[in-house]
Amino acid sequence: MPVAAVLILAAGTFAIRFAGPLLRDRVTLPKKVNELMTASATVLLLALVAVSALTNGKQFGGWALAIGVLVGGLAAWRKLPFVAVIVLAAATTAGLRLVGVA
Amino acid sequence: MAAVALGAAVTGASFGAISVGSGLPWWLPVLMSVAIFAGGSQFMAVGIVAAGGSPAAAVLAGLVLNARHLPFGLAIGDVLGRSPLARIVGSHLLIDESTAFAMVQKDPARARAAYWACGVALFFSWNAGVLVGALAGQAIGDPSTFGLDAAFPAAMLALTLPALKDAATRNAALVGAVIALATTPFLPAGVPVLLALAGLLVFKTKKEEPCPSPQS
Numbered sequence: 001m002p003v004a005a006v007l008i009l010a011a012g013t014f015a016i017r018f019a020g021p022l023l024r025d026r027v028t029l030p031k032k033v034n035e036l037m038t039a040s041a042t043v044l045l046l047a048l049v050a051v052s053a054l055t056n057g058k059q060f061g062g063w064a065l066a067i068g069v070l071v072g073g074l075a076a077w078r079k080l081p082f083v084a085v086i087v088l089a090a091a092t093t094a095g096l097r098l099v100g101v102a
Numbered sequence: 103m104a105a106v107a108l109g110a111a112v113t114g115a116s117f118g119a120i121s122v123g124s125g126l127p128w129w130l131p132v133l134m135s136v137a138i139f140a141g142g143s144q145f146m147a148v149g150i151v152a153a154g155g156s157p158a159a160a161v162l163a164g165l166v167l168n169a170r171h172l173p174f175g176l177a178i179g180d181v182l183g184r185s186p187l188a189r190i191v192g193s194h195l196l197i198d199e200s201t202a203f204a205m206v207q208k209d210p211a212r213a214r215a216a217y218w219a220c221g222v223a224l225f226f227s228w229n230a231g232v233l234v235g236a237l238a239g240q241a242i243g244d245p246s247t248f249g250l251d252a253a254f255p256a257a258m259l260a261l262t263l264p265a266l267k268d269a270a271t272r273n274a275a276l277v278g279a280v281i282a283l284a285t286t287p288f289l290p291a292g293v294p295v296l297l298a299l300a301g302l303l304v305f306k307t308k309k310e311e312p313c314p315s316p317q318s
Contacts, residue, residue, distance in 0.1 A: 001126055001130055001134075001147065001148060001151045001157060001160070002157050003130070003133070004157075005147070005151075005157035005158075005160060005161050006130065006133055006134050006137060006138065006147075007137065008161050009134075009138055009143065009147060009160075009161045009164045009165065010134075010137035010138045012161070012164075012165045012168070013138050013139075013140055013143065013164070013165065013168045013171070014193065014194060016165070016168050016169060016171050016172050016175075017168075017171045017172075017175055017193040017194065017196040018175075018189070018190070018193040019172055019175065020171065020172050020173070020174060020175010020176045020177075020179050020193075020196070021175050021179030021180070021182050021189050021192070021193060022179075022189070023176065024175070024176045024177075024179040024180070027176065028176070029172070029173055029176060031307065032307050033173075034173045035305075035307045036302060036305065036307075037169045037170045037172065037173060038170050038173075038265075038271075039270070039271045039274055039275075039302060039305050040166055040167075040169065040170075040299055040302055041142065041166075041167045041169075041170050041265075042262055042265040042266065042271050042274075042275050043271075043274050043275045043278040043298055043299055043301050043302060044146065044163055044166060044167055044278075044295060044296075044298060044299065045142060045146065045167070045258050045261065045262040045275075046259075046262050046266070046275040046276070046278065046279050046298075047275070047278045047279050047281075047282035047294070047295045047298030047301075048146055048149050048150065048163075048255070048258060048282075048295050049255045049258045049259045049262065049279070050279035050280075050282055050283050051153065051282050051283060051286055051294060051295060052149055052152075052153055052251070052254055052255040052258075053252075053255040053256075053259075054283060055283070055286050057153045057154045057286070057291045058286070058287055059287060061251075064249075064252075065249075065251055065252050068249055068252030068256070069252050069255045069256050069259065071256075072252065072253075072255075072256025072257075072259060072260070073256065073259045073260075073263075075256075075260075076256070076259060076260035076263050077263060081112070082109060082112055082113055082116070082257070082260055083112050083115075083116065085256055085257065085259075085260045086116050086120075086253045086256055086257050086260075088256075089249065089252040089253050089255075089256030090248055090249035090250055090252055090253040090256075091249060092249065092252065093249030093251070093252035094247060094248050094249035095249075097247070097249070
């Protein structure tokens, strides 16, 4: 993650945030565009979850990884605290690897 | 609001620790959190690069993710204040939580107070959390031994879960995830995640028909 990439993302994000208060007297977005923007955030995040839970960037990433993320997902679904979700996922994957599951 | 700030600190600490665990120097997640200040896109960018994706794909995905802040600003832009400095600083504090806190207040003065209090509190708790997490993360050796590669997707899944309650969003996201998985073996890392946006083709907005159609 080069510093330049961080700064470009920071500048772009600020421009998006600053545009709203600046343009609000002149622009109204159609409801459809609003909903598409919100949905696209979820689409991207779930896609990254799927790719990083199930692959190593090329092929199947192994059962230990997939089951660990599944356990974390169940914990989040059962409304456990965020930190518990992360610890359970990591501990499950580490434990499975320890007993020899790839 | 204290609970929200505490939650941000914990999420921030996770972000810091996981980022360092994925191979970044401790100051990079700290810089990201101060300069970008948008948790979802930070997880996204680090996740793509950690998976071997290009920084360009990471930046593009992060920007698409943060595009949702534009309608927020259009909706509540006047609570920031009218002076140029208030608009500049206030814009940087425009996040899901500060927008939500401002929108539940009907009185404009109280909405402004809620927006700024929430934005400032979360800015400090988020960044303090990231710093602590990043420093603590340096003690962790090989990330795969501790299952940190599972912590990343689990954290993002937890962030995404509430939005998946909406059926239209869920369908689009599931189609997108299938597209990303199916193209992963053939394309450079990071690109499949962007291709997932094609899932939006099945996204149907709630019907608001001007005149009722006969068949409905």
